[in-house]
Structure formats: C-alpha cells, structure tokens
Amino acid sequence: MYGNAYIDPNEVNKTHSVLADEDPKLLAEFEARIERGEKIEPKDWMPKEYRKQLIRMIEQHGHSEIIGALPEGTWITRAPGFKRKLALMAKVQDEVGHAQLLYSAAETLGKSREAMINDLITGKSKYSNVFNYPAFTWADACIIAWLIDAGAIINQVANAKGSYGPYCRALDRICTEESFHLKYGHDNVVTLATGTPVQRKMVQEALNRWWPPIMHFFGPSDKISSHTEILMKWKVKMATNDDMRQQFLNMYVPKIWDLGLTVPDANLKKNAETGKWEYTEPDWDEFKRVINGGGPCNAERLAVRRNAEERGRWVREALKAGQTAYVVPFA
Amino acid sequence: MIESLDPRIKRAAISTDNNIEPLSPLDQWETYEVFHQKKRGDQHMHVGIVHAANPEMALVFAKEQFGRRGLSANIWVVNTRHVFASTYEDADIFETTSEKIYREAGGYKVMDKINQYKKSQKA
DSSP states (O other), rough: OOOOOOOHHHHHHTTTHHHTTSOOOHHHHHHHHHHHHOOBOOOOOOOOOHHHHHHHHHHHHHHHHHHHHHHHHTTTTSSSSHHHHHHHHHHHHHHHHHHHHHHHHTTTOOOHHHHHHHHHHHSOOOOOGGGGGOOSHHHHHHHHHIIIHHHHHHHHHHTTTSSBBHHHHHHHHHHHHHHHHHHHHHHHHHHTSSSSSSHHHHHHHHHHHHHHHHHHTTOTTTOOOTTHHHHHTTSSSSSSSSHHHHHHHHHHHHHHHHHOOOOOTTTTOTTTTTOOOEEOOHHHHHHHHHIIIIIISSHHHHHHHHHHHHHHHHHHHHOTTTOOOOOOOOO | OOOOHHHHHHHTOOOOOOOOOOTTTTTTOOEEEEEEETTSSSOEEEEEEEEESHHHHHHHHHHHHSSOOOOOOEEEEEEEOOOOOGGGGGGGGGGGGGOOOOOOGEEEEEEEEHHHHHHHHOO
C-alpha cells in the first residue's frame, strides 16, 4: 500500500531552470529512449531532475510501506480469530518487504539506505498522509486493507509502466502481493457489512472516518498541482492525481454501495453525460496541515520508528563484519 | 494529538521526543544480489537484492523476501562487490551479433542444395 507521492509545490517550479544545465544531446537521447518505451537503468545518463524526483518518489513510497505497517501492525494482537491474525501478519510482512524492495530501487540512484532512514526519522522525508490518522477499531484496519490498498494498486499498476527499470521491477512484484491484500480487506469488510447491526454500524463509522483521507490519497487536485508535465513526459508519473481518483471512484463506489453502506459525501454521483464522478472538493488545507506534521498521529508514527531503529542498533553493530565496503546495487 | 491506540506505545513506554543519533554509513551493511530458482531444472534468475551482514543472513532474508509465495527450489546470494558487469555504455559490443547468422542453425540452407542436386540428377 502507499500514497501518491507528494511534491512540495515550492520545489517544482525550478524544473525548467534545472534543465538548462543539461547537455541537450544527452537529454534528447534520454527522452527518445523513454519515448520508444525503453527502460532507463541505474548506470545510464539521466537528467539531475529525473534522478532527484525519482529518489524522492521511490523513497516516499518505501517510507509509506513502513509507516503504513504501523496502524495495521498494532491490530495483529487484537485481530478477531487466529486466521485473521495470521493473515494480517502476512500482510504486514508484505508491506515491510515492499519497503525493502523500494529502498533497494532508490539506492540504485545513489542515495544510501541509511540516508533514507535518517530522513524519515527526522521528519525530513514525507510518507503517505493517510497513515497520520489512527485506526480506532478493527473495522478501520479492514477499511485500510480494502480501500487504501485498492488506491495503492491503481497508483502502482500505473507506475509499473514507468521509465525507471528498477522501480518498475519492484512494482511488478509488489502489485502481485497487493492483490491478496485487496481480497483480504474486501473479505473482512464484507464480513462486517453482512453481519450483525453492531458490526454494520462499526464498519460504516470506519468508512466515514476514512473517506476524507481516501479522497486525499491520490494527492492534490490537478487544478492546484500543475507541475506534473515534465514528470509525465519522463514517465516518472504515469497518471494525474484526478485521473487516478476518478478510476478509484469508478471501481469502488459501486462495490461500497453494493454492501448497503453509504459514502459520507452528499454530492458524490456519477455524471451520466461526462462519465466522470462529481464530489465535494476534498479539504486540501487539512491535507497540507497534516502532511506538514499537524495530523493526529505524525509524532507517534515517527517515535515508534525511531524506537525500533534505536533498539535494534546494538544488534546491527554486533553483526557488522570486519571488512565490509558498500557497493551500490546493480539493478 | 490523540492518546495512542497502539499497545506498542504503552508497553514500550515510547515518548514522542525520543531523538536518536542518525544511522552511520554501513549501519545497514552491504548488499547481496539474489538469484532464485523456481523449480529444479530451471535457471536461477536474478530477482533483486537484500541487505545483510554476512552471506548466511543474506540467505535467510532472501528466503523471506523472494521465497515466501509460489514455488521455490533454491536460492543463491552473491555479494554485490563480487559481481563484475558490462556497462550499457558499451552495449555496441553486442551490435553485430544478430548479423552473424553463421552461428545459427538457420544460416545453413542444406535442403536448397539437396533439392537442386536431386533435380540435376533426374534431368
């Protein structure tokens, strides 16, 4: 699971001036390669901006997998029944494994894993905003597993067709595993929605809580985030935020309604003429406030992460062999 | 901030101002390239990397990372340092390969000659 990469709007307007430094011949060859549908590999020439944006995006994706495992991981001990505990453990292991795959892909671009972890635990790097909200009940964990993972799949399937080889290969593997998460989450939500009145109420309340973060999940509306042009051209970003949001609504709102659940947005409906979904514009000020540290769980998530890092440190030190030397991985 | 719903926070008494020293280089050790064989008789295929302190640990992590679903028969791990690779910049060394049809079975048209010979014998 993962959230759409967040790009700080203050950072991106520089894109064109950054390109001015690049060798026009190499840049043209690079762009032609992407245009032909070929992949870029780690040792290939690439514009500085391409490298920078990919590192930021893949790293953020990796952090989201790690932090996303926290609200779910805390439900393992409290998951109802042995089978669900096993399944949730498997899912959480997958998410942490995805982070490993993603960090590896980002490493091939020249940022060490230590540097990525340092940037996460000091709050310098972002991760998906949805994980700054708490999972109050078991039903919240189920809604996350179903709908947040559904959103992640839409995003990841698109990005798997991108231009950077190591990222695409990692995403192919990740998408295969996510399909289990989606089915597992759906099964859990269906169990609650077709259960007792208390269970139905619990899952409806969880859906109500999670709807705004889900709408935020794909990132700010295209109307207010217009900096994606060059990233789309370079196949770093494969679909606009609004397109992915539309795709999500199209696939999942009918499934939610099928269960007799309601979506807490009175304006949500599909326009029969345009084929597009209409909805209340998400609160982007809230989104910015939370992603910049003001959410209910930001501090706690990073504290848990730092705690794990600190408590494992002596083990990692003890295992360190005498003559190690780091080499950037090949692919 | 809401009070934590996470049992971890309470059990481990984690405070939110637990600043720590940054990780130093090599804290996450070296990398190992992983080669996975699905079933006996298949080639081992490169599937990715793991970070590990030694080869034994790399095997354990490789099993967890790349062998926890589907079929697996065998895994190799190789320290990235020990892989010697060609570069994409030198990809032109492969350029004429496809022209060298004398290396291929299809480069030898014996039936044409045999048929021509048979025809000449009949005449």
